[in-house]
Every structure is written in structure tokens, then in C-alpha cells.
Amino acid sequence: MDATDxxxxxxxxxxxxxxxxxALCPVLNSAVAATSKKLPVLDKAKFHVLITYALESxxxxxxxxxxxxxxxxxVFRELTRVKxxxxxxxxLETEPExxxxxxxxxxxxxxxxxxxxxNDKIDLERKEQQAKEKARAQLKASLLAKxxxxxxxxxxxxxxxxxxxxxxxxxxxxxxxxxxEKIQPEDSAKKMKKKKVEKxxxxxSTKAKKKRSEEGRKDKDKKKERRKKKQETRKARxxx
Numbered sequence: 675m676d677a678t679d680x681x682x683x684x685x686x687x688x689x690x691x692x693x694x695x696x697a698l699c700p701v702l703n704s705a706v707a708a709t710s711k712k713l714p715v716l717d718k719a720k721f722h723v724l725i726t727y728a729l730e731s732x733x734x735x736x737x738x739x740x741x742x743x744x745x746x747x748x749v750f751r752e753l754t755r756v757k758x759x760x761x762x763x764x765x766l767e768t769e770p771e772x773x774x775x776x777x778x779x780x781x782x783x784x785x786x787x788x789x790x791x792x793n794d795k796i797d798l799e800r801k802e803q804q805a806k807e808k809a810r811a812q813l814k815a816s817l818l819a820k821x822x823x824x825x826x827x828x829x830x831x832x833x834x835x836x837x838x839x840x841x842x843x844x845x846x847x848x849x850x851x852x853x854x855e856k857i858q859p860e861d862s863a864k865k866m867k868k869k870k871v872e873k874x875x876x877x878x879s880t881k882a883k884k885k886r887s888e889e890g891r892k893d894k895d896k897k898k899e900r901r902k903k904k905q906e907t908r909k910a911r912x913x914x
Contacts (some may be wrong), residue, residue, distance in 0.1 A: 706721075727756045
């Protein structure tokens with residue numbers, strides 16, 4: 675590659691390094707123990723693992739740049755060990771699957787009946803219970819049939835006045851005008867409140883967009899100033 679092709683890449687690298695410096699200022703300016711004390715246990719573990727992984731990866735890239743086979747270096751083993759800690763943290767974050775224990779009632783009743791078979795008293799009691807259950811089921815079925823028969827009679831009687839009311843309403847709709855619906859004051863007040871809320875939400879969204887655009891412009895201006903300063907320093911070095 676030519677030197678002219680490398681210059682824009684180097685400028686991008688400088689910009690990225692400056693962005694990293696700004697992002698890492700709160701971590702670099704204070705001790706690791708002081709920042710980790712404020713965090714909960716899981717976040718503390720993530721913080722320590724990320725720092726160790728970043729340091730080991732920097733050493734790995736440094737060795738690669740100097741022509742050393744980093745995969746045979748002990749740093750590569752350390753990186754694999756740190757990756758295992760990432761997997762452990764992910765396993766802790768995921769919720770364990772809830773195991774639901776279900777009982778097969780039919781199978782349990784079959785086992786119980788088979789185990790209790792052969793005892794005359796228990797067999798008699800079981801037969802009596804089965805007879806009682808059958809009698810109860812028959813009573814329930816008869817009661818439901820009676821209710822259905824009684825409910826069918828008033829339904830047929832109620833259909834005729836309903837048909838009359840429908841015919842009356844049809845005649846009124848054909849001959850006379852429909853009554854106008856009255857707007858209640860509560861509905862109008864609710865509509866006004868909704869409009870106010872929507873207007874306030876729109877204003878807040880526009881304000882947020884303006885703030886974002888201003889912040890983006892400021893960041894661009896800062897980057898331009900950095901690039902100008904770097905270009906000036908490079909020109910001064912070349913002149914010397």
C-alpha cells in the first residue's frame with residue numbers, strides 16, 4: 675500500500691483512540707476497586723472479566739504486531755480461560771427452566787386398584803362407590819335435560835315480541851328521522867385531554883431531536899478541531 679492510502683486510515687485510528695479516551699476516562703481516572711464497590715455482584719464480575727479480557731487482548735495484538743506466534747504464548751491460554759468466565763456469567767443471567775411435576779391420575783388409580791385387589795371388604799367398598807358415582811351422574815344428566823327443556827319454552831315466546839320490536843323499529847326508521855346522539859361533556863373533556871397529551875408528546879419529541887442534532891454537531895466540530903490540530907502538528911514535524 676502507498677503512503678497516501680495509509681494516511682486516512684491513520685487519521686481514523688487517531689479519531690477512534692480519542693473517542694476511546696473520552697469513553698474510558700471514568701474508568702482510568704479512578705481505581706478498579708473503587709468503581710467495582712458501587713456495582714452489584716453480577717455487574718462487578720462482568721467489570722473485572724472485561725478489564726482482564728481487554729488487557730490480555732492488547733498483549734495478544736502487541737505480540738502479533740511484533741511477529742511473535744501469540745497462539746503458542748501463555749497469553750492465548752489466559753484468553754481462553756477468560757472466555758470461560760464469560761460463558762459462566764451468561765449461564766447465571768439466563769433463568770433456569772422451571773420443571774413441572776405432573777401426576778398421571780389414571781396410572782396411579784390402576785396401580786392402587788391392582789395392589790388392593792383380592793381383599794373382599796375393599797372390593798365391596800369400591801363397587802359401592804362406583805354405583806354411587808353412576809347414580810349421581812344419572813341424576814345430573816336428568817337435571818340438565820329438564821333445565822334445557824324449560825329454557826327452550828321461554829325462548830320461543832320471547833322471539834315473537836322481539837320480532838315485533840324489530841318491525842316497529844324498521845317502520846320508525848323508514849318513516850321518521852333517527853334521533854340525534856347527544857355528546858356528553860365527559861367525552862369532550864377526555865378528547866381535550868388526549869389532544870393536550872399528544873401535543874406535549876410531540877413537543878418533547880421535537881426537543882429531543884433538536885438536542886440530539888446539536889450534540890451531533892458539537893461532536894463533529896470537536897473532531898474537526900482535533901484533526902486540524904493534528905495536521906498542524908504533523909506539518910510542524912515535517913518542516914523540522
